[in-house]
Amino acid sequence: QKEVEQNSGPLSVPEGAIASLNCTYSDRGSQSFFWYRQYSGKSPELIMSIYSNGDKEDGRFTAQLNKASQYVSLLIRDSQPSDSATYLCAVGWGGAQKLVFGQGTRLTINP
Amino acid sequence: SAVISQKPSRDICQRGTSLTIQCQVDSQVTMMFWYRQQPGQSLTLIATANQGSEATYESGFVIDKFPISRPNLTFSTLTVSNMSPEDSSIYLCSVEREGQYLYFGPGTRLTVL
Numbered sequence: 001q002k003e004v005e006q007n008s009g010p011l012s013v014p015e016g017a018i019a020s021l022n023c024t025y026s027d028r029g030s031q032s033f034f035w036y037r038q039y040s041g042k043s044p045e046l047i048m049s050i051y052s053n054g055d056k057e058d059g060r061f062t063a064q065l066n067k068a069s070q071y072v073s074l075l076i077r078d079s080q081p082s083d084s085a086t087y088l089c090a091v092g093w094g095g096a097q098k099l100v101f102g103q104g105t106r107l108t109i110n111p
Numbered sequence: 112s113a114v115i116s117q118k119p120s121r122d123i124c125q126r127g128t129s130l131t132i133q134c135q136v137d138s139q140v141t142m143m144f145w146y147r148q149q150p151g152q153s154l155t156l157i158a159t160a161n162q163g164s165e166a167t168y169e170s171g172f173v174i175d176k177f178p179i180s181r182p183n184l185t186f187s188t189l190t191v192s193n194m195s196p197e198d199s200s201i202y203l204c205s206v207e208r209e210g211q212y213l214y215f216g217p218g219t220r221l222t223v224l
Contacts, residue, residue, distance in 0.1 A: 032211050043203055043215040044154070088153060092211065097142060099213060101154040 002027045004091050006102035015111050019076040023089030023102055026070070032092040033065055033072045037085045038104065044088055048074060079109045115216035117204055123222045124194055131190045132219045134204030139184035144213065145177070146203040154203070160187045194223045 003026040013019040021035075032051055036044035050056045050063040050072065062075040072091075076083055089102040114137040124130050134143060145157040158168045158179055166179040180188045191198050204216040 034212050041220075043201075043218045046212055046214070049212060090212075095207065095210060097144065097156075097159055097207065099156075103153040 002030075002091070002093075002100050004089055004100050004102040006087075006089050006105050008103055009106040010108055011105055012108045012110060013079050015079060015081060015109055017079055019079045019083065019107055019109070021074040021076075021087050021089075021105050021107065023072045023074075023091075024070055025072070025089075025091045025100075027091070027093060028067075028070065030067075030070075030091045030093045033063070034090040034092070034099070035061075035063060035074045036088040036090060036101075038088060039085045076107075081109045081111055083107065084109045115204060115206065115214065117202075117216045117219050119219060120217065121220040121222075123224060125224055126195055128194055129190055129192045130194065130221060131188050132202050132204075134187045134189070134216055136185045136206055140206045141184070142207055143181065143187045144205045144207075145179065145187070145189045146205060146215075148201040148203060148218075150199070157189070157202075191221065194221075196223045199223045 005024045035048040037047045038044040048063040050065045053065050056063045060077045064073045086104040086106045088104045090099045092099045116135045118133045143160045146154045148154050156169050157172045158166045160166045160179050160181040162181045162184050178190045199222050201218045201220050203218045205213040208214045
């Protein structure tokens, strides 16, 4: 049984600070890693993907992957109230049809 | 990127009835995926719909309860049959992008009384 674990939160971060979201996964054969953002009442949208060890930066977002520790994280710099959402970690090992989602972390950015 | 539309966007249904959810994609895709998101929960894959073949269901989901049609490369339907309050969820249609990730439609919010 492939599992993806996230702290469900809620995680509360002051505006302008760095928000750090974490995810662990059980299958060492996992090949692809994604972070989705889901606003309340909306469907998930992809914000970051990462496939190899290390950091990947896109604007205020940085995804970090450590396959040895089976750990993937998302950092949000200069957090804004508009970043308040649930963040879902997804892990795959062979195409989109094999994605497994974590339970999501609810993030609140306080002005 | 693809545009996905779903109908209805939301519905309130009575126990024992059935609801058919439609998913339309603006480009041809090989696989379409149906997910369920129960209140406060993550996403669970119900089935994969391929054009021209039977849908492939995940463990815990059966065709009698969730029949799926895939008549062409841009359209699919999911029926939630003989509904109970436990079926109250968001149902999401999605397609694969770049062979790696999922792109989701807006979802159908179903409440069963």
